[in-house]
Amino acid sequence: MEEPLSRSTISAPDLRWLLAAVFGLLLAGCGPAKVIVEGNFPPPLMAPLPMKLxxxxxxxxxGHEFFDQAKSRSDxxxxxxxxxxxxxxxxxxxxxMFVETVHMKGEPGPGQMNQLVDAVLIPEVDELQYAIPAHTNVKVYEIWMRYRFRLVTTGGDPITxxxxxxxxxxPTAFLQSDAAAVNLAAVMALRDAGANFATNFARVPEVKTFLDELHVEPLETGL
Incomplete structure (x- = not known):
């Protein structure tokens, strides 16, 4: 005579816990691929401008970030x-770039006028576009950014x-992972932003006028 098959039972609280755990794993598996951009950014090769920024x-x-929603279930x-x-x-x-930089204690405005700086720079990412292999069918990631800069007084009055x-x-399609490729494209975009800013800051007409008023002579960069 065959022995009856043994059966294990799960109590209702344990069952609820198990279902919650499984559901949590499913949700985790459906989450986006996350990349926290990390890189090395060398200082510019230039004599600093005698200006307190x-x-x-x-x-x-x-806290800037951007989100790319999958276009299909396979992405x-x-x-x-x-x-x-x-x-x-x-x-x-x-x-x-400057002999001294000061992180403001708050957004430039009347309450910040006690911090003695020549001007305050406020950068913003105005627009961002990207291309990934799913978009281009090429194993290359590209990132394009447009920055907007405001130069203001400590009281918040616009300069330019x-x-x-x-x-x-x-630069290569042979990185170990898509995340590494996305990270590197972002790092290259940031380096390009730094080189463009260092080269062209003093060439912005209103900035040049402002530097002239401060008797600051722009120097060539080594970027």
């Missing part, structure tokens, strides 16, 4: 966070504003 990073800038969503890398690159660049573009492209 204040810096204010808006929250949208210091993945992408969440690319560039904020920390943006701050790292611009801090390094500006510290090398201008835009600048930057472009980054994955």
């Amino acid at each position: 204040g810096i204010w990073y808006p929250e949208d800038f210091s 993945s969503d992408w969440l690319v966070q560039t904020g920390a890398a943006q701050v790292q690159m611009w801090d390094t660049l500006l510290a090398g 504003d201008w835009t600048m573009t930057a472009y980054g492209k994955t």
Whole structure:
């Protein structure tokens, strides 16, 4: 006579816990591919301008990220966070471009007039476009950014504003992962932004006029 098959039972609380765990794993598996951009950003090769520059990073800038929604079930969503890398690159660049940089304690306005700086720079990512292999059918990632810069007094009064573009492209299709390729494209775009800014800052007509009024003579960069 055959022995009856043994059966294990799961209590209702354990069953609820198990279902919640499985559901959580399913949700985790459906989440976007996340890239926190990291890179190395060398300082500019230039003599710093004799100017004391204040810096204010808006929250949208210091926490900047962009999201690419999958176009089909075979693709993945992408969440690319560039904020920390943006701050790292611009801090390094500006510290090398000016004799002194000061992070403002608050957004430029009447309450900030006690911080003695010549002017305050406020960068923003005005627009971002990207191309990934799913879009182009080529194993290359590209990122294009348009920045908007505002130069203001500590009291928030406008001095001038201008835009600048930057472009980054994955230089090789043989990286180990898509995440590494996205990261490298973003790093290349940030480096391009730094080189463009250092080269062209003093060439912006209103900036040149402002530097002349401060008796600051722009120097050539080594970028």
